[in-house]
Amino acid sequence: MIQLGLFYIAATITIASSLLAITRHNASHALIYLIVSLLGSAIVFYVLGAPFAAVLEVLIYAGAIMVLFVFVIMMLNLGAAGIKNEQLWLKPGMWIVPSLLCLALLAEILYLLNSSSQALSGAVIGPKAVGIELFGPYVLAVEIASMLLLAGLVGAYHLGRRYLLDMRGESI
Amino acid sequence: MSAALTIPMEHGLLLAAILFSIGLLGVMVRRNIIFILMSLEIMLNACAMVFIIAGAHWGQPDGQIMFMLILSVAAAEVAVGLGLLLQVFRRFDSLDIDKANRMRG
Numbered sequence A: 001m002i003q004l005g006l007f008y009i010a011a012t013i014t015i016a017s018s019l020l021a022i023t024r025h026n027a028s029h030a031l032i033y034l035i036v037s038l039l040g041s042a043i044v045f046y047v048l049g050a051p052f053a054a055v056l057e058v059l060i061y062a063g064a065i066m067v068l069f070v071f072v073i074m075m076l077n078l079g080a081a082g083i084k085n086e087q088l089w090l091k092p093g094m095w096i097v098p099s100l101l102c103l104a105l106l107a108e109i110l111y112l113l114n115s116s117s118q119a120l121s122g123a124v125i126g127p128k129a130v131g132i133e134l135f136g137p138y139v140l141a142v143e144i145a146s147m148l149l150l151a152g153l154v155g156a157y158h159l160g161r162r163y164l165l166d167m168r169g170e171s172i
Numbered sequence B: 001m002s003a004a005l006t007i008p009m010e011h012g013l014l015l016a017a018i019l020f021s022i023g024l025l026g027v028m029v030r031r032n033i034i035f036i037l038m039s040l041e042i043m044l045n046a047c048a049m050v051f052i053i054a055g056a057h058w059g060q061p062d063g064q065i066m067f068m069l070i071l072s073v074a075a076a077e078v079a080v081g082l083g084l085l086l087q088v089f090r091r092f093d094s095l096d097i098d099k100a101n102r103m104r105g
Helices: A002-023 A027-047 A051-076 A079-089 A092-113 A127-134 A139-160 A162-168 B002-006 B009-029 B033-058 B062-092
Strands: none
Touching: A002 A027, A002 B009, A002 B033, A027 A051, A027 B009, A027 B033, A051 A127, A051 B033, A051 B062, A092 B009, A127 A139, A127 B062, A139 B062, B009 B033, B033 B062
């Protein structure tokens, strides 16, 4: 019963903070709400019987990936001008049509989900089972992920360099 | 964990669907590239949640492995996306995605 309560509370917090995150004018506030949303999904993962995924969600998503966002927001240092720009770009009327489209898609998914009803097994799948599976049958996927991360590293390094500005004739 | 038997699979999938819709809404509405990247993170997180739910449903660790692969995709995507964001900001002095329309798309 406690698990059930935890699930619904965490789900509500996740949805609410995600909604707040996409409606904020201030990028740093949105980022904090996004972190709350990710922590909420970590609790959901834990309740669903995936403790290792919950730990990874906190460590990598809410930790490492969000730190990248924090660095970029700090580097750009937009401050009050950025908030004013957002207020200029984000008019209330712009929300209507995209919201209707997304709600239509959500309603279709709801209709599809309505057809069946099954309970989750609730068994805890620990890190050991995940590790054995990961480095057994899925070892090729690990290699592919490592190559993807290497490509991401090289791409980020290249894009972050200042010499790209030279193509426009600016001084470094 | 016998109490967890009472969580219906639909409610988990419903949560993931709502999160995905919120992320999609953010991508459609926002013009600031930072917010678009954040919405993409919400969408990727929703996809990962579906895998976790499927893993919990069948009691297999495969769902968590797919979650880890999505995690690495998200990490690579954010690294490259933020690099692009910095370039756009340097070239156009603005984070407005509509400024980057030299191809007139």
